[in-house]
Amino acid sequence: MSVLYVVLPIALLLLAGAIAAYAWAARRGQFDDLKTPAIRALHDDDTALRPGSDKTTPPT
Amino acid sequence: MTTISPPDRAGAATACAHCGLPVPAVLLRPDGQQSFCCGGCATAYAIIHEGGLDRYYDLPERRSAAVAPSGKSFEEFDHPAFHALYVRARPDGTAETELYLDGVHCASCVWLVERVPLLVPGVLRAELEVGRALAHVAWNPASTSLSAIARFLDTLGYRPHPFRAQRVEERRRAEDRTAMLRIGVAGALAGNVMMLAVALYSGWFAGMEPAFVRYFRWLSLLLTAPVLIWPGRVFFQGALASFRTRRLHMDLPIAIALGAGFVRGTMNTVTDTGPIYFDGVAMLVFLLLVGRFLQQRAQRAATDATSLLHGLTPSVARMVEGEAIREVPAEALLPGVLVEVRAGETFPADGTVAEGESRVDLSLLTGESRPVAALPGAKVWAGTVNLAAALRVTVTQSGEESRVGRLVREVAAGAGRRARIVLLADRLAGWFVAVVLLLAALTWWYWQGTSPDAALDNAIALLIVTCPCALALATPLAVTVSIGRAARRGILIRGGDALEALARPATIYLDKTGTLTDGRFRMTAWNGPEWARPLVVALERHSSHPVAAGFLEAWPRLDAPIAAAVRQTMGGGIEGRVAGREVIVGSPVFVGSRATGAPPTSDHTSAADTPVWVAVDGAVVAAASFGDPLRAEAPGVVGRLRERGWAVRLLSGDARDVVEAVAGQVGVGSGDWRGEVTPEGKLEEVERAAGQGAVVMVGDGVNDAAAMARATVGVAVRGGAEASLAVADVYLSRPGLSALDELMEGSERTLRVIRRNVAMSLVYNVAGAALAMGGWINPLLAAILMPASSITVVLASWRSRTFEEGA
Structure with a gap:
């Protein structure tokens, strides 16, 4: 059972890490808009159409 | 675009191929191709199709509202003064800004708006925050302009407004x-x-x-x-x-x-x-x-309501100095200066017409559904739209002192006086x-x-x-659970207090134009022969009168001959020579004075409608009527509100005869409706009623904004100037009034x-x-x-x- 004296501090360190990661994400605005990314994920990715490849040729 | 195979859902003969709303009978295409409920939808469909984005029509959740572009030029978006206020220049030469978009309510809007870079060359990025209808746009000023982007969004039905509350927004974001x-x-x-x-x-x-x-x-x-x-x-x-x-x-x-x-x-x-x-x-x-x-x-609040209201007037005006015309910030206009306002533009200040003849759409300010003639000497107001021709206007009041400016102040004051x-x-x-x-x-x-x-x-x-x-x-x-559920049903509710207030029946004021009716001037009846239609269309192509727009919208793809010797009479009608025949279209008085006979049948749909006669070679052959038809579900909704125990009243800025006709149709008694009420009058009426108990105000425009802000609960319906509706506690994003009944039920x-x-x-x-x-x-x-x-x-x-x- 004395392993607890080692394991619990390690668990708390992990907790501190998780909180730090969360703080980083919240400060960077990852939670600012909780609605749109959920919708965006459902849309097909059309990176091929993204700028750089310019405008698609309209079907004639 | 006549050769495209119709998308699946256009299979129902009467659904608009773009928005899915029913297509009016006069617009049905007999040849089995897609029909559209209006010209705006037809244009949007063409753009989406030509951009290769047909997949838009496969999205499960789509915006079901007619596309009604404002047709504004958005020229002021390119002005240096505008850029100084709202546009951030990036070190790499690109620019970015935030635009508040009308009409953003669902997943498909995200899809479409974020594909603007594919459709407009030069746009680098467009990201939409759907909860707040805020688009973050980045573009390359060398290859496109912000006004071009704005016009494009407008054509798709998302009218952009500059977002003036950035600082408030930053603070809120930090708090969040x-x-x-x-x-x-x-x-x-x-x-x-x-x-x-x-x-x-x-x-x-x-x-x-x-x-x-x-x-x-x-x-x-x-x-x-x-x-x-x-x-x-x-x-x-x-x-x-x-x-x-x-x-x-x-x-x-x-x-x-x-x-x-x-x-x-x-x-x-x-x-x-x-x-x-x-x-x-x-x-x-x-x-x-x-x-x-x-x-x-x-x-x-999603955004600072009053800052959005300021977006209703253009930020730049064209000042006339002798022969020269100079662009100046609208705030800097002093009483007495002369400004030029072109067709399709919004008046930057209050004033009187000095030169030119045109018609003005006052609906934003007064709720008047019919365009009003503007002749020299007539008063015009900031925020209203010049429809027909260029006008020169002597400024009487501008900025904060203009009528819309004072109204904005009333809105803020009304919200402050409201009993929480x-x-x-x-x-x-x-x-x-x-x-x-x-x-x-x-x-x-x-x-x-x-x-x-x-x-x-x-x-x-x-x-x-x-x-x-x-x-x-x-x-x-x-409250959070209910607001989330309501949002999925197209009802956007801002605060829990609104839900509590709506659960207890009290007095409800309904606006007419845009609330009980569509708020759009369109053809409601046509009594006449088929062959006369191309002749009318040929002539009306030369006019920018709303009646002309109504005809062209009703028959968008009619092949018409070329008209010659076209003459227009302000306040009367239009005449000209089409395919060798003398054609006259105009008011019964105008046409009656130039031709003989009467139209075949004269069963007007409503006393509130504007009649238009058509004469060919000296004989009256057809009559059409134009108006702002009542929403089909309006009488039912008003009836159900009564059953719930609400006292229903009508408050409109429109002419008394029009309001009376509508009141009769929805079953509102003679003591319970008022016509020709100014925005200030609406506020007074609501204020008076609020002294006796809870008041709900349902409206759609700036003319209702002050009253909505003052009312216990302000409910805004879809249409009108959406940016002005940020003052409302509830926004019904679903077209029509049926959501109103659902709102009361859900609140209870x-x-x-x-x-x-x-x-x-x-x-x-x-x-x-x-x-x-x-x-x-x-x-x-x-x-x-x-x-x-x-x-x-x-x-x-x-x-x-x-x-x-x-x-």
């Missing part, structure tokens, strides 16, 4: 991030304290080495201290404020319970005796923060706090006399077990859920308090009871049936 961080930290720490507590409780029953018990208790202390020092600090600050203002606030017993619990727990940890309370304290902070955050989010609805839970909170404090004091005093050792523990147990978490969660949870259900939640948490607290006073609460029982009440309330709220399909 801090709140999220507080909740996260409190939640993570509380969760771990809870786990340690479970271990301790198990040890209580199963036996545990004293060394481990001490170790766990010290760890709990270590984890709880930061919860109180940072996230929990808000409650101590609130309690301090409550103390200073001498008003009982929920923060007061919370702070006492947190403080006493923590101090006592720490003492017990050090002396290694008695309960530690840390799990309860940490969890309390977490749950209360969550409840508060939910409530704050629901109540916060005190929420059920808030009304109870003061009493609750007083009773809890009193009981705690009694408990301590009583036990002091019998067993002094238990006195403090029992009082603390009472404070913790009567934790107002459940009470604090009762309203925000029920929500209030029932709130009452149930409050009752449940009170029962828990009374039971808990009784146990604590009797000294029967040990730490285990307190730990179970406290979260149990919160969990019950959470579950009850989720299971509630508000705003559901068929509800």
